[in-house]
Amino acid sequence: MQISDTGHVIRALTIAGSDSGGGAGIQADLKTFAAFEVYGASALTALTAQNTQGVQGIYEVAPEFLRQQVESVNGDIGFDAAKIGMLGSAAMTTEVADIIARAEMTNLVLDPVMVAKGGASLLEDHAVHMLKTRLLPLATVLTPNLLEAEVLCGYPIHSWSDCQQAVSDLAKMGPQCIVLKGGHATWGISRTLPDDANGAQVFDLVFDGSALTTFYAPRVFSRKTHGTGCTLSAAIAACLARGMRVLDAIATAKTFVWEAMVSAAAWDVGTGHGPLDHSVAPRFSTGIEAGGTYRWHNDGRFHLEGIRI
Numbered sequence: 001m002q003i004s005d006t007g008h009v010i011r012a013l014t015i016a017g018s019d020s021g022g023g024a025g026i027q028a029d030l031k032t033f034a035a036f037e038v039y040g041a042s043a044l045t046a047l048t049a050q051n052t053q054g055v056q057g058i059y060e061v062a063p064e065f066l067r068q069q070v071e072s073v074n075g076d077i078g079f080d081a082a083k084i085g086m087l088g089s090a091a092m093t094t095e096v097a098d099i100i101a102r103a104e105m106t107n108l109v110l111d112p113v114m115v116a117k118g119g120a121s122l123l124e125d126h127a128v129h130m131l132k133t134r135l136l137p138l139a140t141v142l143t144p145n146l147l148e149a150e151v152l153c154g155y156p157i158h159s160w161s162d163c164q165q166a167v168s169d170l171a172k173m174g175p176q177c178i179v180l181k182g183g184h185a186t187w188g189i190s191r192t193l194p195d196d197a198n199g200a201q202v203f204d205l206v207f208d209g210s211a212l213t214t215f216y217a218p219r220v221f222s223r224k225t226h227g228t229g230c231t232l233s234a235a236i237a238a239c240l241a242r243g244m245r246v247l248d249a250i251a252t253a254k255t256f257v258w259e260a261m262v263s264a265a266a267w268d269v270g271t272g273h274g275p276l277d278h279s280v281a282p283r284f285s286t287g288i289e290a291g292g293t294y295r296w297h298n299d300g301r302f303h304l305e306g307i308r309i
């Protein structure tokens with residue numbers, strides 16, 4: 001376990017849904033915290049009966065009981081960072097916003113989970129307004145995928161300039177930093193990316209309110225992508241808990257997801273969209289500067305474009 005300068009064990013809290021299949025949600029978050037040697041606590045918003053093929057059922061937790069879980073953790077263990085994942089309902093979204101606002105929490109990573117990989121809805125439509133107005137302003141880092149960014153912005157995102165417009169509009173809603181995840185970019189959008197002729201690159205576009213930072217990594221051609229978003233946001237939270245700068249935390253988290261995806265290609269869990277391998281060792285990025293374009297190199301790190309290695 002990592003110990004802080006003041007001598008306490010570094011802790012992170014996940015407020016999210018349970019995935020019985022173990023690949024996404026709370027389970028992915030706790031495995032990720034452990035990989036980063038951060039003590040993980042959890043508060044469950046919902047239980048899903050889920051596997052690599054899809055979501056078979058959802059059992060909602062009462063919002064008051066979510067509050068009780070957070071109070072139990074906060075009153076005894078505490079946490080240095082938190083991540084929010086699946087919220088399920090508008091009532092739960094409001095409850096979590098109230099809890100977070102009152103806790104005056106720093107280091108909050110908000111993954112605006114809306115739909116599972118198989119297509120099941122994980123957020124009521126009318127919760128989106130609450131998410132936008134109550135939770136986005138409290139986020140240190142917001143991590144929408146393309147579909148989630150489209151819902152939050154209210155327009156389709158079909159090109160690189162749409163992506164730039166979207167992160168700028170999302171920043172106006174209050175989060176300090178936005179990571180627009182490009183994992184779901186279709187071949188069409190990939191062709192419109194700078195310097196990507198055949199969609200072989202996956203991009204993430206980061207905006208901190210003043211500068212755009214772009215990360216490119218080689219696309220991993222794998223069906224084992226269940227829980228990539230949960231793992232990314234949990235890894236960012238773990239890195240923030242450890243005291244890392246936001247951009248270094250994002251680059252480190254991306255590296256972890258990429259390595260976990262590549263490693264998972266070697267084995268099978270379930271018959272559908274398999275989970276990642278959370279047992280890979282994190283590789284820490286440092287010195288990532290706002291405004292740069294970073295590209296993955298086969299030494300396993302992101303390098304600033306134009307710099308010889």
Ligand SMILES: Nc1ncnc2c1ncn2[C@@H]1O[C@H](COP(=O)(O)OP(=O)(O)OP(=O)(O)O)[C@@H](O)[C@H]1O
Pocket residue numbers: 024115116117144145146181182183184202203204217218219220221222225226227228229230232254257258261
């Ligand atoms: N095929 C891929 N190859 C390499 N990196 C990928 C791939 N798919 C996703 N990623 C990366 O994984 C991270 C999560 O992105 P993604 O767009 O899949 O999130 P998500 O849709 O929220 O995930 P989830 O399915 O868990 O909800 C991003 O950093 C993205 O760039």
Ligand SMILES: Cc1ncc(CO)c(N)n1
Pocket residue numbers: 016017018019024025026048050085086113115116117122226227228229230
């Ligand atoms: C519980 C849960 N949270 C988030 C996701 C998104 O991957 C999922 N599939 N299941």
